Amino acid sequence: MSRLIEHPLGIVMLLVISIISVMIIFLIIQSIPILLYRGLEFLTTSSWNPVKEEYGILFALGGSVVVGLISVALGAVLSISLAVFVAEISPVRLRSIFVTLNDIGAAVPTVIYGLWGLIYLAPFLYDYVMAPLSTFLSNVLGVPSRPGTSIFTASVLMAIMIVPFSSAIIREGLLSIPTHLREAIISIGATKWELIWIQVKMVKNYIIGGLLIGFGRAVGETVAVAMVVGNVIQPEFYKIFLPGYTVSSLIADQYQNAEAYTYMVSALFAASLFIFIVGLLANMVGLSMVRRK
Amino acid sequence: MVSMNISKLILISSILILFIVGISVFYMSQTNINPIQQEGRAGYTITIVYDGQSISLDLPSTPIVIIGGGSTFVNPQMQAWATKFRDLSKGLVTVNYQSIGSGAGVAKWKSQALDFGASDIPLPKDIYSEIKGTGRQFIQIPIVAGAIAVIYNLPEWDEAKCGNLRLSGEVLADIYLGNIIKWNDPKIVSLQDKCGDLLPDSPIIGIHRSDGSGTTAAFTLYLALVSDEWKNSVGWGYTVEWPRDQLGYGLGGKGNEGVTQKVVSTPYSIGYVELAYALKSKLPVAELLNKAGNFVLPNATTISEAVKYASKKFPDPADDWSIIADKLLYLEGELSYPIVTYVYLVLDLDYNDDNKNKAIKAFLTWILTEGQKSENIVEGYIALPKEALDIALKAVEKIGSS
Numbered sequence: 001m002s003r004l005i006e007h008p009l010g011i012v013m014l015l016v017i018s019i020i021s022v023m024i025i026f027l028i029i030q031s032i033p034i035l036l037y038r039g040l041e042f043l044t045t046s047s048w049n050p051v052k053e054e055y056g057i058l059f060a061l062g063g064s065v066v067v068g069l070i071s072v073a074l075g076a077v078l079s080i081s082l083a084v085f086v087a088e089i090s091p092v093r094l095r096s097i098f099v100t101l102n103d104i105g106a107a108v109p110t111v112i113y114g115l116w117g118l119i120y121l122a123p124f125l126y127d128y129v130m131a132p133l134s135t136f137l138s139n140v141l142g143v144p145s146r147p148g149t150s151i152f153t154a155s156v157l158m159a160i161m162i163v164p165f166s167s168a169i170i171r172e173g174l175l176s177i178p179t180h181l182r183e184a185i186i187s188i189g190a191t192k193w194e195l196i197w198i199q200v201k202m203v204k205n206y207i208i209g210g211l212l213i214g215f216g217r218a219v220g221e222t223v224a225v226a227m228v229v230g231n232v233i234q235p236e237f238y239k240i241f242l243p244g245y246t247v248s249s250l251i252a253d254q255y256q257n258a259e260a261y262t263y264m265v266s267a268l269f270a271a272s273l274f275i276f277i278v279g280l281l282a283n284m285v286g287l288s289m290v291r292r293k
Numbered sequence: 294m295v296s297m298n299i300s301k302l303i304l305i306s307s308i309l310i311l312f313i314v315g316i317s318v319f320y321m322s323q324t325n326i327n328p329i330q331q332e333g334r335a336g337y338t339i340t341i342v343y344d345g346q347s348i349s350l351d352l353p354s355t356p357i358v359i360i361g362g363g364s365t366f367v368n369p370q371m372q373a374w375a376t377k378f379r380d381l382s383k384g385l386v387t388v389n390y391q392s393i394g395s396g397a398g399v400a401k402w403k404s405q406a407l408d409f410g411a412s413d414i415p416l417p418k419d420i421y422s423e424i425k426g427t428g429r430q431f432i433q434i435p436i437v438a439g440a441i442a443v444i445y446n447l448p449e450w451d452e453a454k455c456g457n458l459r460l461s462g463e464v465l466a467d468i469y470l471g472n473i474i475k476w477n478d479p480k481i482v483s484l485q486d487k488c489g490d491l492l493p494d495s496p497i498i499g500i501h502r503s504d505g506s507g508t509t510a511a512f513t514l515y516l517a518l519v520s521d522e523w524k525n526s527v528g529w530g531y532t533v534e535w536p537r538d539q540l541g542y543g544l545g546g547k548g549n550e551g552v553t554q555k556v557v558s559t560p561y562s563i564g565y566v567e568l569a570y571a572l573k574s575k576l577p578v579a580e581l582l583n584k585a586g587n588f589v590l591p592n593a594t595t596i597s598e599a600v601k602y603a604s605k606k607f608p609d610p611a612d613d614w615s616i617i618a619d620k621l622l623y624l625e626g627e628l629s630y631p632i633v634t635y636v637y638l639v640l641d642l643d644y645n646d647d648n649k650n651k652a653i654k655a656f657l658t659w660i661l662t663e664g665q666k667s668e669n670i671v672e673g674y675i676a677l678p679k680e681a682l683d684i685a686l687k688a689v690e691k692i693g694s695s
Contacts, residue, residue: 009300012307050505051528118554143541145498147558231503231545232538243544249503253547256365256394257505257531259401260417 027276030269037263042270046235048250055267057247061274062237063229064219064246067155068282071218072211074159079167079214080200080207086167087174088196099171105164114224117157122148122228125156130241142239152240154229158221162214169213173206174199205290212286216279222248247275339381339655343662344679350655352385353648359656362391363398363411365548366507366567367636370437370671371411374664378656386652395507396531402639408653409640411436413507414514415614416639422613430642432610434685436660438600438675440591441512441632442571443579445563446556447476447493452577455488457590461582462519462623462631468563469499470522471537476561484582493561496542500555500564503545505531511634512565515622565632568596569673585627595630596675602626603633604681610688633675642691650693657689 034042038055045056086098126148134143144150177199185195200207230243231253237244251268258264338349361371368390375388393401395412402410403424415433416424424431443465445458464480467473473480474496482489502509513529527533537543544559546552549570556564556576563579568591571578580588589595602624606617614637623631638657644650663669665676677685 008304009307012303012310047534048532049534050532051530051534119558123558145541145544146560147555149544149555226503226547227551231547232543233534234538242541243538253504253545254532255397257396257507260396260399260505260531 024276027269027273030266031273032266034263034266034270037266042267043274046233046237048233048254050261050264053261053263055263057250057267057271057274059233059235059237060245060247060250060271061278063151063234063244064248064275065278066151066237066240066244067158067225067229067246068215068219068278070152070155070240071158071162072215074156075162075166075214075218076207076211078159079163079170079210082163082167083170083174084196084200087171088199099168102164102168102171106168110161110221110224111227113157113161114227117153117224117228118147118149121157121160122150122153124148125153134241138241140239142236142242144241145243149228149230149243150241151229151234151237151244154225154244154246155218155240157224157228158218161221161224162217165217166207166210166214169210170203170206173203177202208286208289212283215282219246219275219279219282220248222252225249226252247271337383337385339659341659341663348658348662350658351651352382352655353651355648356385356387357648357652358387358389359408359649359652360389360391360406361398361409361411361638362393362401362407364395364413364507364636365392366413366439366634367411367437367674368392370636370674373671374656374660374669377664377669378659381659382655386656388656394505395510396505399639408644408649409638412637412639413634414510415618415637418613418615421615430611431639432642432688432691433614433637433639434610434657434661434688435604435607435635435637435677435681436685437636437665437670438596438677439634439636439673440568440596440599440630440675441508441515441565441634442568442591443563443565443581444553444556444571444574444576445579446560446576448560449491449493450488450577451491455491456486456580457577458579459484459486459582459588460579462515466516466520466523468497469501469516469535469537469543470520470526471540471542472522473497474540474542495561498559498562499535499537499543500546500552500559500562501535501543502548502552504547504551506548507531507634508549508565508567509533511622511632514619515632518619518623567673569671572673581631583629583631584623584625585629587627589628589630591630591632593675595628596633597678598626599624599629599631599633600675600681601678602629603635604678607681607684610685640692643693647693654689654692657692658686661686661689 034055041056044058046059047054047056086095090098126144126146130144130148130152134141185198225246226249229246229249231245231249232243234242234244251272254264255268258268337352339352340347340349371390375390379387395414398407398410399412399416401407443460447458450458461484464473464484467480475494476497477492477494482492510529510531513533517524517529527536535543544555546555549566552564552566553570553574556562557574578590580590583589603621606620608614608617621635640653661682665682670676
């Protein structure tokens with residue numbers, strides 16, 4: 001312990017950890033009033049009715065988790081493919097161009113993604129994905145409506161937004177595999193695809209790490225999601241073609257006038273506390289996957 | 294070797310961060326030092342002419358920053374006033390307005406974090422009584438009016454041939470309640486003068502604000518006034534639960550711009566926004582049925598007429614305004630537009646600082662006189678009539694004199 005404190009980096013670590021702990025304690029303290037007032041109903045019901053001071057955030061929590069899971073699933077396919085392409089398939093001379101393009105994708109402001117999602121992606125998905133699919137899946141996925149803003153649209157947009165991050169991490173993993181290992185794999189007669197497959201398995205930890213960052217980003221993203229998720233209190237949040245809410249977009253929508261109501265501020269803090277817990281659980285799952293050999 | 298470099302890098306950057314944190318902590322503890330010396334400026338006044346007589350505004354002897362905040366709706370107008378007045382006062386009075394939302398503005402003024410709060414609705418009764426109970430002297434004054442326009446996206450409807458779509462409060466309530474599903478509902482058709490048969494057999498997409506807003510508060514208050522069903526099942530406030538959403542025919546948009554954007558991009562939709570956004574969007578605006586039985590568009594004439602009748606009902610600035618909130622909408626008058634909104638300032642009568650009292654008094658007096666002239670009013674806002682301004686001016690006169 002004393003070594004931790006004496007080392008200059010230990011001080012920085014203590015500073016960072018104490019800031020995060022203060023934030024968590026603050027969240028918990030702020031959440032207490034609504035939890036005492038609504039109890040478990042706060043977690044298990046779907047309503048946001050400040051007029052009657054009724055708050056239940058199941059719809060938003062569910063929306064966040066659904067957006068997070070779908071976007072990570074889509075993002076996993078996209079970002080692994082992209083990373084493999086850049087690291088293995090693309091000509092070495094062009095690699096730096098692809099890397100730069102990829103990293104620019106991570107630097108585009110989220111509001112730009114949101115605007116693009118609202119104007120182009122949502123109508124496109126409505127015409128070519130949601131409307132055709134809903135003709136025979138409407139019982140499960142819901143009936144979409146124009147302009148196509150829905151939980152599904154938000155998930156696709158978030159998948160697109162997390163790809164630059166996840167694939168950059170996976171790509172660095174692939175590029176860090178020592179040349180002699182690659183040569184060894186090739187020398188025992190592996191085909192190109194076998195070589196790729198073995199390497200992808202070798203960078204499993206990078207993939208999990210990259211996707212965890214993606215999940216955190218998808219769950220926490222506010223501006224872009226608020227523009228395409230529909231912003232409707234939807235108890236059936238699992239019907240992904242319907243407009244819905246995520247916790248972050250709910251907070252962005254509601255914090256301005258929250259102080260005009262008795263419990264709304266507390267309800268918003270409690271919602272963010274639960275989204276924090278969701279993120280924590282996701283990290284624990286990811287870590288246990290990394291540890292399992 | 295590489296890891297050595299990285300840890301050095303981390304060390305250097307952490308020292309840098311600590312250094313920056315140290316500097317900012319140092320400056321945070323040093324606020325308000327070095328007041329600018331304003332020798333010879335004491336007693337500086339601005340003279341304005343109002344109602345045929347000249348009023349002189351006493352300015353503070355040192356530069357004062359007034360911190361206000363609240364309503365996002367009034368933000369462009371407040372910024373315009375603040376800029377103009379800072380120039381007029383030669384930098385002696387700076388108004389720092391934070392567009393944080395009405396609810397937050399009132400709450401932060403209540404906890405004395407702001408000098409004044411701006412709100413789209415009057416102080417709620419419980420907050421009013423609570424502050425009154427502490428013995429704090431404060432007033433509420435309306436400073437500017439606005440209107441809420443109902444916009445629609447109806448491809449079949451040709452305004453040149455059919456005129457603007459006509460709607461009534463009851464029909465709007467029925468739409469947002471989900472009682473009316475399609476555009477060709479007999480209740481909508483019967484309101485139209487002509488082209489009633491052009492209304493399509495398509496569901497209406499009801500668009501509303503998803504964020505808490507004074508616009509929603511005024512719009513839902515209007516619906517509650519004209520429809521008992523709305524009043525009993527939904528109520529009114531910054532945020533309400535929209536019954537139409539549950540049918541799958543409702544959508545939320547963030548901010549006036551979000552609602553406008555959604556109406557533009559969603560055929561067969563309807564929405565409500567502040568007038569300035571409706572004008573900017575070039576979307577058609579619905580004519581609304583007023584209390585006198587006429588269909589009126591929101592414009593300078595119809596809004597001013599409504600403001601004229603409303604201002605007769607304004608209580609004393611020191612009184613509880615929450616009880617008249619529902620009496621300022623849907624008013625008599627042949628041409629009155631039914632959904633007119635007001636921005637209210639809440640402020641103290643004594644800031645325990647002579648200079649601050651002078652600064653706030655001068656700024657507000659200017660807003661209520663010169664500030665109401667058309668060249669100082671931003672598009673989409675409506676100046677208040679003289680009767681309302683006189684009452685407010687009399688109240689502002691008391692600042693610092695108690």
